[in-house]
Amino acid sequence: MKINDLLQHSSEWLKGSGPHSDIVISSRIRLARNLDILPFPHWANKKQSEDSLRAIEQAITRVDMLKDTTLFKLADLDSIDKQFLVERHLMSYEHAQKADSKAVLVDSTEVISIMVNEEDHVRMQVMQSGLNLFEAWRLVNRLDDSLAKELPFAFVADWGYLTACPTNTGTAMRGSVMLHLPALVMTRQINRVLAAIAKLSFTTRGLYGEGTQATGNFFQISNQVSLGHNEEEIIENINALIRQMIEQEAQARQALLSKGRAMLEDRISRSFGILKSAHIISSEETTELLSMLRLGCDLDIIKDITQPAINELFILTQPAHLQKIEGKRLSTQERDVKRAEIIRDRLKDKLIGG
Amino acid sequence: MLCNVCGKNPATVHLTEIIDNQMNELHLCEECARQKSMQMEQQFGLSDLLAGLADFEKPAVEKEQNLKCANCGLTYNDFKKIGRLGCGDCLKRSTAQACISGNPRYAGANPCAAVTLTLRTCATACRNPSRRKNSRRRQRSATRSKRWRRNSRRQEGKRNEDQRPAAAFQRMA
Numbered sequence: 027m028k029i030n031d032l033l034q035h036s037s038e039w040l041k042g043s044g045p046h047s048d049i050v051i052s053s054r055i056r057l058a059r060n061l062d063i064l065p066f067p068h069w070a071n072k073k074q075s076e077d078s079l080r081a082i083e084q085a086i087t088r089v090d091m092l093k094d095t096t097l098f099k100l101a102d103l104d105s106i107d108k109q110f111l112v113e114r115h116l117m118s119y120e121h122a123q124k125a126d127s128k129a130v131l132v133d134s135t136e137v138i139s140i141m142v143n144e145e146d147h148v149r150m151q152v153m154q155s156g157l158n159l160f161e162a163w164r165l166v167n168r169l170d171d172s173l174a175k176e177l178p179f180a181f182v183a184d185w186g187y188l189t190a191c192p193t194n195t196g197t198a199m200r201g202s203v204m205l206h207l208p209a210l211v212m213t214r215q216i217n218r219v220l221a222a223i224a225k226l227s228f229t230t231r232g233l234y235g236e237g238t239q240a241t242g243n244f245f246q247i248s249n250q251v252s253l254g255h256n257e258e259e260i261i262e263n264i265n266a267l268i269r270q271m272i273e274q275e276a277q278a279r280q281a282l283l284s285k286g287r288a289m290l291e292d293r294i295s296r297s298f299g300i301l302k303s304a305h306i307i308s309s310e311e312t313t314e315l316l317s318m319l320r321l322g323c324d325l326d327i328i329k330d331i332t333q334p335a336i337n338e339l340f341i342l343t344q345p346a347h348l349q350k351i352e353g354k355r356l357s358t359q360e361r362d363v364k365r366a367e368i369i370r371d372r373l374k375d376k377l378i379g380g
Numbered sequence: 381m382l383c384n385v386c387g388k389n390p391a392t393v394h395l396t397e398i399i400d401n402q403m404n405e406l407h408l409c410e411e412c413a414r415q416k417s418m419q420m421e422q423q424f425g426l427s428d429l430l431a432g433l434a435d436f437e438k439p440a441v442e443k444e445q446n447l448k449c450a451n452c453g454l455t456y457n458d459f460k461k462i463g464r465l466g467c468g469d470c471l472k473r474s475t476a477q478a479c480i481s482g483n484p485r486y487a488g489a490n491p492c493a494a495v496t497l498t499l500r501t502c503a504t505a506c507r508n509p510s511r512r513k514n515s516r517r518r519q520r521s522a523t524r525s526k527r528w529r530r531n532s533r534r535q536e537g538k539r540n541e542d543q544r545p546a547a548a549f550q551r552m553a
């Protein structure tokens with residue numbers, strides 16, 4: 027599989043299925059593992075990093091679950107390729123920064139991805155559409171078991187899995203759920219909700235993980251605590267919190283519909299109008315407007331467009347995706363034109379009422 | 381709106397600071413915002429926080445002691461600087477070192493406390509029955525997951541071979 031092949035289809039987690047997919051976009055479980063004895067990637071010298079990459083690469087070929095996967099070494103990729111993988115949520119922004127002895131493994135459906143030599147030697151993740159953390163856990167747990175047969179992971183009975191950052195030590199598991207909360211933002215309740223989350227030891231991030239701001243009403247919620255509970259308990263805690271947030275968002279949506287239907291329909295229809303007719307559009311504006319379109323789709327105000335189609339537009343209009351589609355480097359201005367063109371093309375036959 | 385600091389570029393980052401109940405709004409351009417965030421990071425980073433926890437209540441003499449991992453060479457000062465451990469052995473060996481030095485304090489089930497404890501001591505936890513109970517409870521909750529049990533079983537085999545002192549102590553108690 028080549029990087030460009032990924033463009034041909036939409037990621038599995040964007041298909042808009044799974045429980046609560048009107049509010050929850052995706053669920054992700056990430057496990058961090060390190061090889062025993064070898065220094066962690068940030069502390070390793072060049073040879074040690076190469077050793078760990080080689081050991082992991084060889085182990086991967088022996089795992090049945092990873093038969094249909096491709097390993098991309100970051101040294102072989104250009105900056106657009108790397109950003110493209112970040113935009114598809116297959117690797118982190120930090121991982122893309124330095125290329126030395128780093129790699130990322132991707133399966134063809136983009137459910138599984140493994141970062142090699144990021145902050146830890148191995149960071150494996152499984153993505154699912156909708157609120158589906160347990161299914162993601164089931165898969166990543168199986169993957170972890172089969173990798174553990176091939177690789178000596180650093181583990182101590184008292185502390186669990188050892189990681190470079192002490193805050194991950196323990197289960198070394200992070201469960202994240204991506205939520206779309208436009209009604210909580212519009213009714214100005216979001217700060218109250220986010221403050222409550224922080225008190226419960228959960229973190230809120232933007233669309234692209236660590237260090238990113240929440241844009242277009244998208245929020246990524248994940249656990250901070252990794253030690254002291256087993257994986258299922260941590261997941262159950264996240265689920266309980268997310269279910270409450272879903273309820274709050276659903277209530278806010280109903281309140282908006284009953285008290286301000288005209289205002290809501292106006293905003294959604296205007297967003298649709300701009301997307302359908304703009305010739306230059308920035309990525310921030312696109313995210314904001316697509317968020318409104320998605321809300322319109324969830325509330326049946328817009329009937330002609332499906333949720334997966336909107337989800338796909340979110341990804342296709344990202345900078346590296348635009349450049350991949352065009353097949354060459356584009357300046358910011360050129361991207362804004364190309365972005366508007368793609369959106370117009372995808373929405374041209376669509377009607378508001380359906 | 382122009383940047384409040386340089387006054388040249390348009391402000392794209394908007395900060396609200398609350399100090400002593402006084403709200404200050406700051407509008408910065410990208411460049412000045414980056415510098416400001418670097419300043420803030422220097423003032424207070426994750427590494428300071430972690431190392432700060434490890435230093436808490438620690439006698440001054442011991443603080444200066446430069447613990448060094450025999451496997452990867454990471455020193456305690458390196459850890460303070462970068463907030464990251466160097467290899468899996470850092471935690472294991474610092475446990476061993478701490479066992480010699482004494483002076484424990486209770487650590488709940490969170491990783492910052494875990495590092496604090498291991499960087500310092502677990503010796504009295506073995507001597508003092510009430511602390512031993514605490515640490516056992518902590519271990520129990522930490523080892524509930526199935527993989528931990530499986531891995532512990534694996535280690536159990538090794539443990540029986542070398543007749544660890546802890547096992548001998550349990551027999552005495």
